[in-house]
Amino acid sequence: MDQELLIIELLSAAEPIYVQAQKNRHKNLIFAFLYSVVVCVLVFGLGSFIYQRLRWQDGVADSNYWLQSSAVLGILIAALAGLFFSVNAIQGIILRRSFQRFLVRCVQKAEKYPIVFQDADSYYLAEQLEKKKIRLSKEECIELLTTLDDAKVYLGNRQVFLGFSSLQLFVLTEEPTSITMPAPKSSKINRKWLILLLCLVLGLAGIFANRHQNNSSEDTVSTISSSEAPRSSTGLLMQQGTPPNKQVNQANYLDFNNETNELYMTTDSGTSWSFVPLKAEWLRSGSYLLTSGEIPMGYWMDKTYDVSQDFSWFIYSQNEKALNFLISNDNGKTWQKSLVSENAQWIRYRKAQFFADGSGVLVYSNASPEVSSEGLEIYQTNDHGKTWSRSNGTTISQPIQNVSFVNPTLGFVSTREKLYYTNNSGSSFKEAVVTIPADYQTGGLDLFQSPNEVTQVTANQLETKLYLLKMSGIDQGKMFACLYRSSDNGETWQFAEQLSEVKSTE
Template sequence: MFVYDGMTRQQNLYGGNSEPAHSTPSSEATPLTSDELLAQQGTAPDMKANQTNQLDLNQQTQELYLTTNGGTNWSFVPLKPEWLRSGSYLLTNGEIPMGYWMDKTYSISKEFSWFIYSENQKELFFLFSTDNGKTWQKSLVSDTAQRIRYRKAQFFADGSGVLVYSSASPEVSSEGLEIFQTNDHGKTWHRNNGTTIGQPVQNVSFVNPTLGFVSTRENLYYTNNSSGSFKEAVVTIPADYQTGGLDLFQSPNEVTQVSTNQLETKFYLLKMSGIDQGKMFACLYRSSDNGETWQFAEQLSEVKPTE
């Protein structure tokens, strides 16, 4: 479970923009030449993968490779592992070990493999391949991505997508959240909005480019106007549960639309009574008003501390 130290600036949640929205100086993606890519130094893995689509780190050469066929073939990924971990990459109990990556900071598939990364702790880039890693393209997301902590991208069937990152500061516990959108599978990005969340961001989940959710360890916020503004959602917590600084919902538990008027997600709650007192459980929640209010549906499985 990813649980992050707090950090950042003053609160500016309900009004939306912390500054006027503007398009980031973006570069339209074009195929990269060999001179623009890292050169492969080691050999590709010679092993079967645990999954059909998988990213592998060669610990000896510190090189990244991907497979989209369970390890029958591997392709070199022209990124340094530390570029994927740019900025803060800490749990409350220490740094996440090399080889573990934040969820939804990359995706592997035959049709579309992509990575969010920064080489210099300032410019944030999007690298992608549509041919199993044979060729690569990159686009600029932001040239002011400093003190980055949480980061994530989601894509939808029509080629649109949302990319977010939070900016952290050691002085205060709030975080600045920057939100970008694409309509062409990440070839170009524009800054859609920016806001400030009063606690460290735990997860961001968009159902579509218009409807999205931001969770901290105690609160849930939603936007229904493409990140133009955010409001706090009402989450009904049963009497024998509590949040208590625990995760409301945690990636990879996304908000999903299960019917025309119903959303679902899992919230992680602490049981406060009975034989399971002190244990954390994933609990199914539903909303019938586009995420404005959430009702408890049922307790699901226990969440172990290592999950």
């Protein structure tokens, strides 16, 4: 049949074709909307469900990844659905304005399938015999017109994908050959809707489980009475006991409750207390032993935590492997944790320092029971500890007594016998030259006594205290804090004066 002649004749049936095209477009829009809603609910529901499962596990660095990923995927799907709606609307405008071009495409598609079969319910279009390509339900086919040579032109709906369809034009020049085809399985359609319904139910179940988990975690605080404290949604502890009711001599103080095994902090000498959502064992992870035995619970390494109204922080590990950092900027009302290292085993010494611009340094040593040397790991932050990145690492030949950074670049490491310095953020360390007077001897600072920081007193001068044993005179055998100064960025240190005696109880 001549294409141009058929197109001209079809122009007389423009209105029913346009009406059918609009119905088909609206149907596709409805399916697109349903699929986008179901997929978004499914993705967000499963993402929420996985998020809840992960963030209740110890040592998970970033369970938010799953929730963020599902949210991004849901937004992407919604954007694609919006794009589909926009394209569909544009097609509707183009259809009205370029109807003849639309007819050309319909006629070209019809010519690809010149052979037509039929059974009781459907027409089957084929490119050649025995190769049926398209099934069109007779109920959805409409007769458009009869051409001048008595051929009948029909318009049907061609199923494309999961409910989406497109218009299909075909021409009958004679009665189609009848064939016997297996009855169409209505279960296929039912299966599609069943899958959609199942996805929707799974998604809603995930969201419900998420909300139910949050609610149940809050209820657990008052119902659980076992020695194992309940976990909050971030993997931290939730308060079970009551805060201390006492005043202390320090404005900022960390208190350990022996009865409930809970930590509380105050920033006003005990007038008010805030719960710290950590186990004491997490704060004391790794080695806490001296030659005289284990340090009692309630005593902590210096600079492993700090308490203040606008910036409280704690270094801790829940599993003796992953090292975390906990922050509060509102006097303990809310907490945020970050991952420092996923592989921090055999921890002994650990410490963090912060500077005025929000930068900071966190160090920890790996101590093996078989050797005396220790590996020192150095991490840095530029956002008050919200994120950490490994800067450098080195090996120190003796157990580390203290690490002190003047700024993120210039730092010092002391042992009982030696003092090392770095001026490149730990990329390399050199041994500093320390002048020891004849009547003194290096003895070093015991690990759990308050270490002495290196401070910058002027642009060209550093100061610190070193603990030395007196070897002669009436003070023989006693340890004293001695003031040392350096005017070459810590390469050499000179004795300035003897300060106070260091008692063994200190």
